[in-house]
Amino acid sequence: MNNTRFATVIHMLTLMAKYPGQWLSSEWIAGSININPVMVRKELSLLQHWGWVQSKKGKEGGSMLQVPATQITLADIFMAVKSAHVLGKKNKCEEGLCPVGRNINKALQQLFDDADTALVDSLRDKTLADFVQEVS
Amino acid sequence: MNNTRFATVIHMLTLMAKYPGQWLSSEWIAGSININPVMVRKELSLLQHWGWVQSKKGKEGGSMLQVPATQITLADIFMAVKSAHVLGKKNKCEEGLCPVGRNINKALQQLFDDADTALVDSLRDKTLADFVQEVS
């Protein structure tokens, strides 16, 4: 995770949770985060895909939360944006070039999966609602 | 962590743990990992800095472990190579541009630190020796 996607998405969700029932424009959300509105819209499409957010096109349109903030955990949010393993990437050890290396890579895979799980587990007991409360 | 440093370093340490008391050349280590020897030497300087590894220049030189593999935990290794937070980076929310945003960023900082801690804690009960045993 050497990107800002988790920060961006939780920021977006927090704003929507703070203003429930209101159509927030991507322009306005982007302003609060200090990023480009198109980036916001890209992440919005992810949030829609997960059923967390509803968007409305056209004038007076925008986006709002579709599920209670108590039902979204930080683990859910992390998994939605996670790309790589938390311990990083593996080296490419292909075509049997590395005799010892192949076994190591197999053990690494397990280790990487375990680490991902440990982190996600630690995020499971905090909800978006909890986070929003900390902010207010 | 969207890089291969953890994988590279634990691979290197595993090799040195498997061949204790032998001077392993960066060329040979790099061959097993299938990466460039210079990358290996860069990471070696990190491992030396932590006192885990000893290197010898000149002909018949190389590197070897200087401490027992039982005394290096995966948490130690992770912390040695970790650059960003496991949840990623924060958005730049400077100069009070974002009224709501500033509070969120403060809460995010805490969350990011907690997540890092949770991951490190989960890595603390496994040593390099444990990992090497899994590989063999």
Added chain:
DNA sequence: GTATAATGTAACTAAAACACTTACATTTAA
């Protein structure tokens, strides 16, 4: 109906992170 203001998305550009590579000074042992 028409103007306005929003989303949705593709395509492109810019910047940053990452890994590779070259080169060479230095060191050490056979």
Added chain:
DNA sequence: TTAAATGTAAGTGTTTTAGTTACATTATAC
């Protein structure tokens, strides 16, 4: 004295990430 290794700086190439432009589409207010 030669060979083989580390140490490291400097430069290049690749990939990832973020920003930006552009525009088709949609929906509302007037």
